[in-house]
Amino acid sequence: MAKNSDISASVIKRLPRYYSYLEDLIEENVERISSKELAARMKTTASQIRQDLNCFGGFGQQGYGYNIKALHNVIGSILGVDKEYKTIMIGAGNLGKAVTSQISFEKKGCRLTAIFDIDPDIIGQTVAGIKVLSIDELEEFCKENLPSIAVLCLPKNNAFSVAKKLIDLGVKSFWNFSHFDLNLHFDNIIVENVHLGDSLLTLTYKTKNK
Amino acid sequence: MAKNSDISASVIKRLPRYYSYLEDLIEENVERISSKELAARMKTTASQIRQDLNCFGGFGQQGYGYNIKALHNVIGSILGVDKEYKTIMIGAGNLGKAVTSQISFEKKGCRLTAIFDIDPDIIGQTVAGIKVLSIDELEEFCKENLPSIAVLCLPKNNAFSVAKKLIDLGVKSFWNFSHFDLNLHFDNIIVENVHLGDSLLTLTYKTKNK
DNA sequence: TAGATTGTTAATCGATTAACAATC
DNA sequence: TAGATTGTTAATCGATTAACAATC
Numbered sequence: 381m382a383k384n385s386d387i388s389a390s391v392i393k394r395l396p397r398y399y400s401y402l403e404d405l406i407e408e409n410v411e412r413i414s415s416k417e418l419a420a421r422m423k424t425t426a427s428q429i430r431q432d433l434n435c436f437g438g439f440g441q442q443g444y445g446y447n448i449k450a451l452h453n454v455i456g457s458i459l460g461v462d463k464e465y466k467t468i469m470i471g472a473g474n475l476g477k478a479v480t481s482q483i484s485f486e487k488k489g490c491r492l493t494a495i496f497d498i499d500p501d502i503i504g505q506t507v508a509g510i511k512v513l514s515i516d517e518l519e520e521f522c523k524e525n526l527p528s529i530a531v532l533c534l535p536k537n538n539a540f541s542v543a544k545k546l547i548d549l550g551v552k553s554f555w556n557f558s559h560f561d562l563n564l565h566f567d568n569i570i571v572e573n574v575h576l577g578d579s580l581l582t583l584t585y586k587t588k589n590k
Numbered sequence: 591m592a593k594n595s596d597i598s599a600s601v602i603k604r605l606p607r608y609y610s611y612l613e614d615l616i617e618e619n620v621e622r623i624s625s626k627e628l629a630a631r632m633k634t635t636a637s638q639i640r641q642d643l644n645c646f647g648g649f650g651q652q653g654y655g656y657n658i659k660a661l662h663n664v665i666g667s668i669l670g671v672d673k674e675y676k677t678i679m680i681g682a683g684n685l686g687k688a689v690t691s692q693i694s695f696e697k698k699g700c701r702l703t704a705i706f707d708i709d710p711d712i713i714g715q716t717v718a719g720i721k722v723l724s725i726d727e728l729e730e731f732c733k734e735n736l737p738s739i740a741v742l743c744l745p746k747n748n749a750f751s752v753a754k755k756l757i758d759l760g761v762k763s764f765w766n767f768s769h770f771d772l773n774l775h776f777d778n779i780i781v782e783n784v785h786l787g788d789s790l791l792t793l794t795y796k797t798k799n800k
Numbered sequence: 801t802a803g804a805t806t807g808t809t810a811a812t813c814g815a816t817t818a819a820c821a822a823t824c
Numbered sequence: 825t826a827g828a829t830t831g832t833t834a835a836t837c838g839a840t841t842a843a844c845a846a847t848c
Contacts, residue, residue, distance in 0.1 A: 390839065392795055396788035400769070414805060423774050426805090427841050434807060442806040443848045459791050460798035478688030483787055489794040529797060553797045555790055559610070564633050570800055572793040576784065577693055578606035580765055581669050583782040584699040585602055587739060587763045588670035590780055600815065624829060636829090637817050644831060652823045652830040 391432050395459055397422065398429070402452040414445035463489035465553075466525060470542055471533030472497045472505065472512045475557055479533060480508035490529055494521055498538075515542075522549040529553040536560045601642050605669055607632065608639070612662040624655035673699035675763075676735060680752055681743030682707045682715065682722045685767055689743060690718035700739055704731055708748075725752075732759040739763040746770045 401422055405413060415426035422429075433439055433446075439454055440446045456462065467490040469476055476495065485492045495507055498515045505512050513521065521527075530551045532539060539560035546554075553570040556562050563571045611632055615623060625636040632639075643649055643656075649664055650656045666672065677700040679686055686705065695702045705717055708725045715722050723731065731737075740761045742749060749770035756764075763780040766772050773781045 387799075388839075392792060393788075395795065396785070396791040399791070400788075416805080421774070422771075425841065427843095428839095430805095430807065431840080438807060440806050441848060442846070443804045445805065458795070460794040461791070463794060463798060465794065465797060474684070474688040474691040478684040479786070481684040483790060485790070488787065488790045489798070490790065529793065552800070553793055555793050561632075564631070570793065570796045572789050572796075574786065574789055575606070576689070577698065578603075578610075579782050579784055580693060580695070580698045580700065581606040581609070581671070582602060583739065583763055583765050583780065584670045584673060584675065585605065585668070586780045586782075587675060588673060588699070589597075590762070598815075626829080635817065637819095638815095640829095640831065641816075648831060650830050653828045654824065655829065 387435050391435055394428075394432055395455055398432070399452065399455045399459060402448055402455065405448045406452060410448055412445045412447055415440070417445075460489040461487060464491045465489055465529045466527040467492050467529040467531065468521070468527045468551075469495045469531040469533060470497075470515070470518075470546075471557075472502050472507045473499070473533065476531075476533035477507055479531065479557070492531075493525060493527060496521075498534075518542075518545070519549065522546070522551070526550055529555065531555045532558045532562075534558050540565065597645050601645055604638075604642055605665055608642070609662065609665045609669060612658055612665065615658045616662060620658055622655045622657055625650070627655070670699040671697060674701045675699055675739045676737040677702050677739040677741065678731070678737045678761075679705045679741040679743060680707075680725070680728075680756075681767075682712050682717045683709070683743065686741075686743035687717055689741065689767070702741075703735060703737060706731075708744075728752075729755070729759065732756070732761070736760055739765065741765045742768045742772075744768050750775065 401418065415429040419426040419429055430440070433451075436454070436458055439451050467485060469480070469492060472495050476497075480492070480495075492508060492510065495510050495512045496515045496518050497503055497512050503512050503514045528551065530546050530553070532543065532554055534542060536559045539556070539558035539562070543554065543562055543566065547566055547569060554562055554572070556571055556573045557576075559575070559577070561573065562569065563573070611628065625639040629636040629639055640650070643661075646664070646668055649661050677695060679690070679702060682705050686707075690702065702718060702720065705720050705722045706725045706728050707713055707722050713722050713724045738761065740756050740763070742753065742764055744752060746769045749766070749768035749772070753764065753772055753776065757776055757779060764772055764782070766781055766783045767786075769785070769787070771783065772779065773783070
């Protein structure tokens with residue numbers, strides 16, 4: 381069993397998939413599943429599933445398989461769904477609104493505590509039950525509340541300066557929807573870039589070359 | 591130089607990144623760049639860049655590097671940005687609206703020709719300059735216009751039946767925002783899944799294990 | 801006990817990196 | 825010509841798959 385810091389990115393990317401499939405199985409009232417059956421569902425291999433899970437420990441039982449609820453719990457706590465990282469969002473335009481309506485932050489270990497925007501028309505609106513604040517209030521808010529995660533739903537040209545400010549204010553993790561590669565400009569921060577455009581371009585490529 | 595169908599997924603995923611960085615360089619009025627310099631910008635290796643590009647042909651010149659505009663063009667046409675795949679979107683809620691406002695379909699080889707929804711409040715609205723149609727008109731529209739790409743911005747529980755219908759009507763490619771793994775239920779279709787929730791969970795994991 | 805399925809080691813496969821001759 | 829940098833082959837590294845003894 382490896383130390384958490386040794387887990388490869390490939391494995392980590394697959395954990396949320398396992399988590400989601402196990403959720404489905406719970407809904408279907410299935411109690412146990414073998415790596416072989418789960419692999420068939422997910423179109424992967426039993427070997428890979430067992431290999432992945434054993435990075436964190438032996439959660440199965442020979443001759444039986446895995447208890448679905450137990451495994452779901454374990455993966456959840458590995459991922460950190462039980463955390464409550466203070467999270468803020470910058471940008472409450474179409475994208476920001478869509479993200480809040482689409483994603484359950486709480487179920488993913490994040491507590492959305494404030495939303496900021498620069499547009500006077502948007503400031504004051506209620507998004508995800510939270511009143512949108514002016515970006516001018518960002519500094520004060522952060523000094524008081526020390527959020528650890530920021531969701532960036534703003535245009536490329538503002539991303540650098542806002543990110544810089546947030547890093548100075550102690551934010552360590554970024555969920556980055558801006559088309560700006562944060563990790564290339566700052567060290568020691570944690571970033572998940574969402575490049576929606578890249579995803580569509582990849583689809584175009586595949587469509588063309590089918 | 592390999593046949594297009596032999597290109598590995600890892601390489602394909604990187605092409606849009608190269609494309610985007612070259613775009614930045616064009617804006618900065620840079621004319622040429624070496625694999626070494628580009629690698630430094632992108633925090634990757636010169637070897638990888640040269641290796642990747644040479645899957646498609648030799649676009650550089652010894653002692654000089656790569657002409658940025660020329661390379662940008664080449665990668666663009668490899669990706670298929672000059673195509674005009676007829677594209678439809680299903681679901682014009684927050685997410686659908688955000689996607690259309692965020693993404694330039696035309697620049698990615700896709701022409702958005704119709705948008706459908708099931709909600710009477712949304713039907714008739716204008717989104718991305720297009721009047722949202724009722725889902726009831728989907729079949730007729732597809733028979734007449736034969737779209738090749740569908741963007742799915744609908745809830746998990748509707749995804750299967752809509753996808754099935756679309757596949758029967760000849761749609762071959764899906765940009766899938768629904769939390770439903772299409773590729774596991776249908777063969778011979780092209781799918782790009784966007785799992786936003788997975789991305790946030792990965793961030794939570796990294797935040798926890800830093 | 802016999803059957804099933806795990807955890808884990810070993811083998812294979814593919815992707816990344818390094819090296820260097822070719823060439824502009 | 826000398827210097828730079830490519831295209832491409834070879835070496836390394838890591839990830840996936842296969843195999844099997846351990847064990848429920």
